[in-house]
């Protein structure tokens with residue numbers, strides 16, 4: 001069977017990772033966070049992209065697609081246990097989208113839906129501020145958050161528009177508790193979750 005893909009997008013700190021962990025655990029998806037894969041590549045000894053990735057993440061910008069797309073495709077092709085994938089935080093802009101649509105066509109990957117989280121910037125910043133107390137992420141600070149937000153509104157929203165035009169976008173209010181958000185996702189995605 002062709003690998004099945006669900007994308008998750010939303011602003012910085014809205015709760016994408018939190019809900020992906022829940023979905024992956026209950027419905028046996030492989031959770032692939034593009035940000036985590038980039039951070040791993042950044043800290044991989046000998047990586048030629050280490051500094052580039054670090055600089056881009058701090059500036060809240062978007063890493064060139066050939067890097068991110070290759071990391072994701074490699075992870076999918078190397079996965080042995082499941083053919084269901086949650087792709088968290090990608091595609092982030094039109095360049096990512098173009099690269100991803102080419103790659104998925106070539107590798108016969110089936111994109112089923114985009115879960116898009118809606119959350120106010122005030123709530124996202126509160127969540128990131130709290131996370132910053134225990135994380136060592138280089139972008140968990142007000143300066144990077146402001147830049148990430150700008151990138152989100154100016155670039156990532158165009159990706160949402162694309163999925164909407166394909167009738168594949170499921171919008172979820174992410175301002176509730178993690179438990180209630182998860183229940184809403186389960187209700188709205190009943191047709192895909194097994």
Ligand SMILES: Nc1ncnc2c1ncn2[C@@H]1O[C@H](COP(=O)(O)OP(=O)(O)OP(=O)(O)O)[C@@H](O)[C@H]1O
Pocket residue numbers: 010011012013014015016017018019035089127128130131174175176177178181
């Ligand atoms: N519904 C929620 N209510 C309150 N706090 C939440 C909720 N969902 C997630 N959080 C907390 O907010 C922080 C950000 O959540 P998470 O890391 O899942 O967001 P994200 O969208 O993946 O962020 P990023 O885009 O920076 O990777 C975490 O500390 C998480 O525990």
Ligand SMILES: O=c1ccn([C@@H]2O[C@H](COP(=O)(O)O)[C@@H](O)[C@H]2O)c(=O)[nH]1
Pocket residue numbers: 012013033034035036038056057058060061062063064068088089090091092096139148
């Ligand atoms: O596809 C992607 C995903 C992420 N980035 C960069 O990483 C940071 C952090 O991403 P999270 O998903 O929030 O962990 C993001 O702000 C980008 O700078 C990327 O370039 N491309």
Ligand SMILES: [Mg+2]
Pocket residue numbers: 016017033035089
């Ligand atoms: Mg995340």
